[in-house]
Amino acid sequence: MAEISFPLPDLGEGLIEATVLEWLVSPGEQVERNQPLVEVETTKSAVELPSPQAGKVVRIYGGPGDKINVGEPLIVFEVPDNTAGIVGTVPKEEAPKRRVRLSAVLDED
Amino acid sequence: MSNSILEGTNAAGESTADDTVATPAGSEPATTVMSMQQALNRALDEVLADNPKAVIFGEDCGRLGGVFRITDGLQAKHGAQRVFDTPLAESGILGMSVGLAMAGFHPIPEVQFDGFAYPAINQIVCQIARMNYRSRGTLPMPVTLRVPSFGGIRAPEHHGESLEALFAHVPGLKVVSPSNPHEAYHLLKYAATRPDPVIFMEPKSRYWQKGEVDTARHDAGGGSPTGAxxxxxxxxxxxxxxxxxxxxxxxxxxxxxxxxxxxxxxxxxxxxxxxxxxxxxxxxxxxxxxxxxxxxxxxxxxxxxxxxxxxxxxxxxxxxxxxxxxxxxxxxxxxxxxxxxxxxxxxxxxxxxxxxxxxx
Structure with a gap:
């Protein structure tokens, strides 16, 4: 397993920090991509941050009221080694399905 | 210059196609099951070990080990001088490859996704593909460009494209795509020991599929590594x-x-x-x-x-x-x-x- 750290992104134009309002996930929880992780407040607005990826939450940084600087760690995920950092999703291997049947009279000359 | 690059590495590449050593069926100690990711990673590891002039670079290739883990662990093992990250600038990645190849290196750049190759088309088509021809063979371009290619992983735009016809149309380029882990291991090792530019198109939807890899022998039937x-x-x-x-x-x-x-x-x-x-x-x-x-x-x-x-x-x-x-x-x-x-x-x-x- 590999750990992937997600730092607090710049949530506006040149914002330098945000304040945690409420964590919507907790360590040990499995989250999906785009699932809301945390509500934070900046000098411009309060926003929910969607998860950049799927994975198990290992650590979260800051409780309600704590300030976090842009670029500092916000959350750490644990993911399988071979999917760490991937863009997109690993295709599922499924049994082949068909609707089309072949029919032919083959002359073997 | 090109000879010094290839010296000692051709043997590894060519020997894989050599079918003169008969191995009894059922006793293949060199055969292991691995994913295409692992097969490519192993091939690159061996290329770096065999050829001191080989260098790997691209977006996230170094510290992260690539978004698909293909270069995982290679920076730690071979050093940040030989496996390193680049800025998000494909024209720079391929432009740098031209200079490195001129200076006697064997660059193995990665363009992180197929659709990211477009900003580097000028460097690929007008420089890498032609330099050998333009210089009457004095400036060969042993560049092995790895491009995670094709679709099938639910990725956003620019992450699922098939550029083979585009590259195949350019005189001076060779284009190859492996279909399974065994082919990936051998074709990459072969491509990375060529004196010519090779576009290596990795089918990203197959990265995680496991398969048997016989590292000792490419084509058991005696086929050519350049053939179908x-x-x-x-x-x-x-x-x-x-x-x-x-x-x-x-x-x-x-x-x-x-x-x-x-x-x-x-x-x-x-x-x-x-x-x-x-x-x-x-x-x-x-x-x-x-x-x-x-x-x-x-x-x-x-x-x-x-x-x-x-x-x-x-x-x-x-x-x-x-x-x-x-x-x-x-x-x-x-x-x-x-x-x-x-x-x-x-x-x-x-x-x-x-x-x-x-x-x-």
Whole structure:
């Protein structure tokens, strides 16, 4: 397993920090991509941050009221080694399905 | 200069195709099961160990080990001088490759995704592909450009494109795509020891599939590492494919067998130059052919394959060569890619059209 750290992104134009309002996930929880992780407040607005990826939450940084600087760690995920950092999703291997049947009279000359 | 780069590395690349050492069946100590990711990673590790002039670089290739883990652990093992991160600037990645190749290195750059190659087209087409020709052979370009390619992983725009026809059209470039872990290991080791630029198209939807890799020997049947490979023998029709479509065609062949149709699957492997002899040899026997690719239909490589087959097999063909391909639209995101990439039923339909073709 590999750990992937997600730092607090710049949530506006040149914002330098945000304040945690409420964590919507907790360590040990499995989250999906785009699932809301945390509500934070900046000098411009309060926003929910969607998860950049799927994975198990290992650590979260800051409780309600704590300030976090842009670029500092916000959350750490644990993911399988071979999917760490991937863009997109690993295709599922499924049994082949068909609707089309072949029919032919083959002359073997 | 080019000789010094290749010295000592050719042997590893060439020996894989050498079938003179007979190994008893069932006792293959060199065969291990690994994913295509692991096979590519191992090949790169060995290339770095064999050739001190080999260097790997690209976006996230160094510390992270690549978004697909292909270069995982290589920076720690071989050092940040030889495996390193670049800025997000593909024109710079390929421009730097030109300079490194001129200076006697063997650059193995990565363009993180197919669609990111477009900003580097000038460096690839106007510099890398031509420098050897332009300099009358004094400035060879031993550049092995790895491009995670094709679709199938539900990624956003620019992450699912098939550029083989674009690259194959450029004189001076070679283009190759592996279809399974074994091919990935050997073709990458072969490509990375060539004195010429090779575009190495990795089928990203197959990265996680595991398969047996015989690291000692590439083609047990004695085939050439520059040739196509029959992945399944059949009598009635040849499916021609490359990259991720080979696995799908093998599935189709199994299903067709249920209907009494015996399909041969030819993995083209090299998309430039194409192994015209292998195409001819296969279709002369089966007398029918369908070519399958993910790229759009119009001016896709399927047209080239169809012409090569027609040229060599015109008198024996029972039907025009059929093409089953992506559509003439930008590569679609999300679930729509299931409609875009040739699926089992579309390939079966293509086969049926060939089977029921009547002359005159």
């Amino acid at each position: 490979k029959v992945m399944r023998e059949g009598r009635h029709l040849t499916l021609v494919a490359w990259g991720a479509m080979v696995a799908r065609c093998l599935q189709v062949a199994e299903l067709a067998a249920e209907d009494g149709i015996d399909i041969e699957v030819l993995d083209l492997r090299w998309l430039k130059p194409i192994d015209a002899e292998a195409l001819a040899a296969s279709v002369r026997r089966t007398r029918r052919a369908v070519v399958v690719h993910e790229a759009p239909l119009t001016s896709g490589l399927g047209a080239e394959v169809a012409q090569l087959i027609t040229q060599s097999c015109f008198d024996t063909l029972r039907a025009p060569v059929e093409r089953v391909t992506g559509f003439d639209v930008p590569y679609p995101s999300g679930d729509l890619e299931d409609e875009y990439i040739p699926n089992i039923d579309r390939i079966l339909f293509g086969i049926q059209r060939v089977l029921e073709y009547k002359r005159g």
